[in-house]
Ligand SMILES: Nc1nc2c(ncn2[C@@H]2O[C@H](COP(=O)(O)OP(=O)(O)OP(=O)(O)O)[C@@H](O)[C@H]2O)c(=O)[nH]1
């Protein structure tokens with residue numbers, strides 16, 4: 726059994742713990758607590774004839790844990806750095822995490838940059854051009870946009886991290902690495918798919934007429950699947966309420 730150590734880091738609130746919870750337990754937990762210090766997850770893989778136990782080290786991103794950080798990077802085989810598409814500063818601060826990775830001799834091709842929260846497309850501030858500049862600036866090779874909310878591209882991110890780990894340990898050839906990497910990249914879902922257009926529809930609150938966005942609707946119904954949310958969102962006969970009116974109506978009926 727190969728042990729592959731993967732660091733999952735990035736500024737606070739970018740979705741690291743949510744991604745790992747969603748990957749391992751298969752459910753989206755809204756409003757996870759901030760990670761105090763570090764969380765640890767394991768998952769077993771069978772990849773290219775290798776049995777692998779992945780150790781995912783989920784570091785707390787807020788600055789007050791920075792003094793702990795470099796200890797955990799030691800011995801890592803790959804690193805997943807997560808930014809939040811609705812907060813550009815989470816990408817601006819990447820140089821700090823990249824320098825930590827370099828200190829323990831992780832090279833650019835061992836780092837995966839993840840741009841998370843694609844489902845909040847109506848609050849998205851970071852555009853693809855800006856991400857391209859970041860990739861060039863730090864000579865990174867791998868960028869994947871994800872939604873931990875909908876599990877979009879999550880499996881691919883972590884399988885790629887394991888693949889990089891196997892290469893780092895010399896367990897697979899360069900050719901095997903390239904072939905499987907291409908296979909994974911072909912499975913990356915584009916955010917410009919049909920659902921993206923569906924989610925662009927703007928509804929109005931039945932009570933106060935304020936515009937409602939899919940991201941608000943989806944975060945107040947966190948337990949529903951993507952398919953169910955889209956189905957409801959597209960139904961013109963349903964009454965939608967904004968958070969405020971919904972609360973008011975609820976308290977009136979009590
Ligand atoms: N809509 C949406 N919300 C997300 C997504 N990923 C995470 N969140 C929300 O973002 C908030 C922060 O998520 P966490 O997973 O705790 O972030 P973190 O990076 O682990 O934060 P620290 O532990 O402080 O470093 C939570 O309210 C999550 O529900 C996503 O893909 N879409």
Ligand SMILES: [Mg+2]
Pocket residue numbers: 741742743758759760783784785786
């Ligand atoms: Mg966390």
